[in-house]
Amino acid sequence: MADENWKPKIIAIICNWCSYAGADLAGGARIQYPPDIRAIRVMCTGRIDPLFILKAFQDGADGVLVSGCHFGDCHYLEGNFKAAKRMFLLKSVLKNIGLDDKRLRMTFVSASEGAKWGSVMTDVIKTINELGPSPLKEFAR
Amino acid sequence: MSKNKHQYAFFLGCIAPNRYPGIEAAAIRTSKNVGIDLLPLKGASCCPAPGAFGSIDLNVWYAMAARNVVLAEQMGMDIALVCNGCYKSIWEVNHKLKHNDELRDGVNEVLKEIDMEFKGSVDVWHLAELYYDPEIVGVKKIADSIKRPLTGARIAVHYGCHLMKPGKERHFGDTENPMWIEELVAALGAEPVQYRNKMQCCGAGGGVRGYDLAHALDITNEKMINMRDVGVDAVTEVCPFCQLQFDRGQIEIKEKFGAEYGIPVLHYNELLGLAQGMSPDELALDLHAIDVEPFLKKIL
Amino acid sequence: MAEVKKNEEPRIGVFVCHCGTNIAGSIDVKAVMEYARTLPNVIVADDYQYMCSTPGQNKIAEAIAEQKLTGVVVAACSPRLHEPTFRNATKAGGLNPFRFEMANIREQNSWVHMHQPEEATAKAKDAVRIAVAKASLLEDLVPKSVPVEKAAMVVGGGVGGMQAALDLANAGIKTYLVEKSPTIGGRMSQLDKTFPTLDCSQCILTPKMVDVYRNEGIELLTYTEVEAVEGYIGNFDVTLRKKARGVITPAEAEARGIVGGGCTGCGDCVDVCPVIKPNPFELGMAPRKAVYIYHPQVSPLIYTVDFDACVKCGLCVEACGEKKAIDLEMKDELMTVKVGTVVLATGYDIFPIEKKFEWGYKNYDNVITSLEFERLICASGPTGGHLIRPSDGATPKRVAFVLCAGSRDNTGVGKPYCSRFCCMYSLKHAHQIIEKIPGVVPYIFYMDIRSFGKMYEEFYYRIQDEGAKFIRGRVANILEDPVTKNLHVNAEDTLLGRPIDMEVDLVVLAAAIEPSAETEKTRRLFGVSCSQDGWLLEAHPKLNPCGTTTAGVYLAGVCQGPKDIPDTVAQAEGAASAASIPIHRGEVELEPYFAQCMEEKCAGCGLCVNQCPYGALALVEKDGRTVMQVTEAKCKGCGTCGGFCPGGAIWMQHFATPQIVAQIDAFLLGGEQ
């Protein structure tokens, strides 16, 4: 079933204050990374309902990245702690339904870490490429 | 994981047994007195010398050093040794192979031919650092083992390059102004003396002695001047090759530059042996090029 | 009240920007625009060279009016840059500004995929599709206006903080100046002269300190730290800890009913105090007592008891007598003040240069830092202005200055950045010793001399002419001669291409600087980000260097990055001006990203209540059942509750679940599969 033309579909849900700003900084610095990720901006990773992520997988996403501020740096004090807890739980759910939990990743990239954003992008895409298409792909639609 | 912290495979090296057998004798006896057992590492080869081998073919250096480590792995023991050159080879190759999978696979490819495999299961220590480590021996235990304090002896310490550097990889902290061997010397009742440019090379290492003796002696001469200027009774080190360079080197310096220093050169284990009561004969001190007698007179 | 609102039939306009070649260089803008036309709900799509220009913005306004648009999408740069611009354009066209959505195809696309035009174009199409999906579900929102407290706070009383406080107070704003040490003045009061004019630092600083002290608009709170911060722009509630100082001011004395009492700064207590400690102001090179002032020009001139050292013998209380200024039982006090805006000016500390083992600081007596040099050359310093060698008190004749000591250092031990003022102050130091010590030779070991400011390069030439020797080379190591305590400086002279070993009497390390010790704690309290090396992060490196991403909090001086006094003062004036704007306007608009309870879905379980870090949620009884209620004034719109509610009963304005799910679906299910 390995499709020669398969390109990973990865969605990133990232917070406005740190990771989105870090991603913008990577742009300003012209840091080059592979183009397979599409980002959605929320104010804080705390906004991310685990159901969003399940929905993305159900829609056929091959990977999901959640990225926020470093612990202690959340613009709203502790949204990222709450998010991390949820992602942790969600990862075990994913494992239980037979999805490799490496398909969901949470990272912490600050507004000044443009270069780090570039390497996170590269690394996530590499991981998903290694894992191949999501087994849930057929459920999409 | 729970390795015996008081039992080690003793890697002898070449220079100690061939030039200064007293170092070997001292190491085994003095360590026993502070609760460390050194067991022979049977079948060991040259470390091999980091400068001589490393500058010609790194792969040979890796493979030979790795083979020595594997011998210890087979004994299930960490390695202890008494020479900075050996430390550079065996500690560093062990460290590199543990942290670089690619290199390790390459070396294991070679070792396969003699049915060996590097597993990365042991660590490598200089005996001096075991002496200093309070969890293994510690300065206090060294001081307690002394029967004949070296009172009044002014001693310059030479650390040697391969022990402490490159500082980024090693674990000794301050590599520019270390004082821990001084602490070990003070534990013997002697007075460690600071001199200019303490961390300068002895002149021998890195293949310099083999390649360009005149240049090597130039460096040694500078060190001897700096030690003489502060007035010392002896210089101590933890490396037979440094010892050779200071000891024989003083004779060669006399021939080349006409300068005479007459500073006895003793490995820390030899000093410790004396302080623990070993006789000069047991330590084969008569094999030293620079007469140790004046120093002995002062302390005995 | 809020429900899943059904929009009227969405009519979306899409505008794709070329941004010159910034976007069009790697993205086929026309193709993206053509693609937008094929998307559901899109009524009109257009492209333009510079969407943010006036004609670009006009296009949006015109299209809204002509096509009766319900939503606008601009595919261009980052919303963090131009969302406000295009919201205004949307508003100008007669549409609610929150009907606007931006697709970032520059910072997160064309600039990071410069060599993959096809993939970049495909990604831009996806981004537009995602944005259109969200725009189709956007609703009218009204920003909330809140009144702004007519008071400001400045944290840090160095020259930067003092300037900011003076400007704010002189603009008619009540200003709290919070300084953690017993006096204002900061590092500048430790300096002797200042480059390049060589005016005496204290002479130009002391009048300012007096101004601050006398200014009726400034409430000076020394020996005070920020303990907690609540609220947001316009209404910060800041809790301060007034550390127990052991000494009361005349005003405090009056409040306690002690007539004519309180500290007059006479210093009678010092004479009798038996405890001796090193004076941190003199970097430990001079003593002080357990009851002390840093130096004679402190402001306020009030003594302080160091309770860690005090033995409570009570001799000082006796000596103080009728003034009754000393209270050895004093305890820390907490106070809360309300301010509209805040300026942070927490300055810097000297990097612990002993970590660079090779230069032997703290090992060798005659290796000192530049700040120690400032104290030793200063007439009011511990040696009365005589530069001496610490080992023997002799006057040095050969002095080496090691520049970039720990700065521009990529070994992982020091700091990668340039500390920016060490070149200039080392030139100043060279001048000072030439002036004071006949026959002295300063040797300056440098990598580059960075004399970038007004009259700085001229100053550099002047010092060259005065006879300072410049050696271009980084110092490899410094060795002490154990007998003479002279130092051998080893370096490579990279102009002559040869190694040098220079014997000198004294080495002065121009040590790197780092953010001051409590900067990290303070910035977290105010929710301000920092850059990788710990300096506080400005909102935009070029266009908003005084602001932060936290509305209402501004930056002044070195806390934002190394800068000399002129730059510190300039930034402080900028920060003060920025901080006064919301106060003078009297109200600010908060983005209306509030949580709302969809009562018909709310089960009244109350699980969300603990999720909110601001305590904005509570359960209430309504029409005979329990439902959650949001206090809008407390909600900051993070959405943490909305991401949690098991019943999906929380509507996050502008980031509502259907809007986000529409974005996810648009990416994964829309487009060419």
Ligand SMILES: Cc1cc2nc3c(=O)[nH]c(=O)nc-3n(C[C@H](O)[C@H](O)[C@H](O)COP(=O)(O)OP(=O)(O)OC[C@H]3O[C@@H](n4cnc5c(N)ncnc54)[C@H](O)[C@@H]3O)c2cc1C
């Ligand atoms: C050796 C040397 C020589 C120099 N010479 C010159 C010169 O000749 N000319 C020149 O232009 N510049 C010179 N400088 C630079 C100058 O010192 C700085 O530009 C200036 O001091 C910066 O002022 P600031 O207010 O930003 O910070 P600082 O002077 O560091 O003041 C910060 C203040 O904030 C307080 N503070 C810190 N944290 C907190 C907190 N959490 N809560 C409350 N208060 C806090 C501190 O106690 C301090 O009072 C020199 C620097 C050095 C090291």
Ligand code: SF4
């Ligand atoms: S100002 Fe000069 S000495 Fe200081 S770090 Fe920058 S270049 Fe180096």
Ligand code: SF4
């Ligand atoms: S969005 Fe929810 S959790 Fe966040 S501040 Fe508002 S009420 Fe609290």
Ligand code: FES
């Ligand atoms: S604002 Fe970035 S994770 Fe909360």
